[in-house]
Amino acid sequence: MSAVIAGCGDLGTEIGLRLAGLGHEVVGLRRRAELVPPPLTGVSVDLSTEVPELPGDVDLLVVATAADERTPEAYEAAYVDSLRHVFDGVRAAGSLPRRALLISSTAVCGSGDGEVVTEDTPPDPVTPTARVLLEAEDLFHEQFPYGTVLRLSGLYGPGRTRLIDKVRSGDAAGGAAWTNRIHRDDAAAAAVHLLTMADQPLTLYLGTDDRPVPEREVLEFVAQELGVPLPEDVPEADSPPRGAKRLSNARLRESGFEFRYPTYREGYRAVLAGEGSRHS
Incomplete structure (x- = not known):
């Protein structure tokens, strides 16, 4: 069976290699x-401006595009325009994929006030870029009513060392705001699971690990693993408005998915040990 990864960056490539x-x-x-x-067979195409030429026997379709910068215009090009061009390519190929998956972000869930957020929580995008992501989800479901959206929380993993570098340099500070994350390998494995599971997947899943955690706790853990001084503690009232939602992965767990890195502890230990590689 054939699969198409529209947006073959780091995450898309990892999904493709697993398939x-x-x-x-x-x-x-x-x-x-x-x-x-x-x-994988690479095809050069700028999805934001071009319609891809797709094979007519696509069984699985993954849309995993990414914006070049955090502006509404860049998000519109990467998520909405690209999605429309993928739709045009699918229609021109003459057959619908058996399963279609869109990689989105839990940014569409809003900032929250500490409550637990599930797939049943109404979306509440508070930034212009998050509103573009929700628009893309709606477009995706218009084209593929049976398709699945996987909203990912903060992605980390091989080569994604910004937080580690800040802790190592002594430039990190954190407070009590809740954070949510998922290791890249678990994100890719979750996508493959939803594409290949025996039962038809539902139309929406939150891709996040088992443990929403205050930002301060993660920074302290990384500092201890590195053997460097603990980061500065920022009182919650003075912390940047990063959001306070706690995401639940119960639906993904109930589908039969098992995490390799169920919390930040296992995941960051793997990153610090140099396990895996980031795809260029």
Whole structure:
């Protein structure tokens, strides 16, 4: 069976490699096809401006595009315009994929006030970029009513060392605001799980690990693992408005998915140990 990854960056590539490992023939779409690693077949296309030429026997479709910068215009191009062009490519190919998956973000859930957020919580995007993401989700479900949206929380993993670098340099500070995250490998594994599970997946899942945690706790853990002084403690009232929602992964767990890195502890230990690599 064939699969298409529309947006073959770090996460999309990891999804594609895992599908290829299961025996799928995988086509990866990105601006520079030479960056798509074998055994994936790379196709050069700028999805924000071009309609991709897709094979007519696509069984699985993953849309995992990413914006070049955090502006509404960049998000519109990466998520909405690209999605429309993928739709046009699917229609031109003449057959709908058996399963379709859109990678989105839990940013559409809003900032919260400490409550537990599930898939049943109404979306409340508070930033212009989050509103664009929700628009893309709506467009996706208009085209694929049976499709699945996977909203990911804060992604970290191989090569994503910004937080570690800040702790190591002594430039990190955190307060009591709740944070949510998922290791890249678990995010990719969750996508493959939803694409290949025996039962038809539901139309929405939150992709986040088992433990929403105050930001301060994560920074202290990384500092202890590095053997450097603890980061500065910022009183909650003085912390930046980063949000305070606590995300639940109960629906993803109930689907049969198992995390390799169920909390930040296992995940950041793996990153600090140099496990895995980031795809260019």
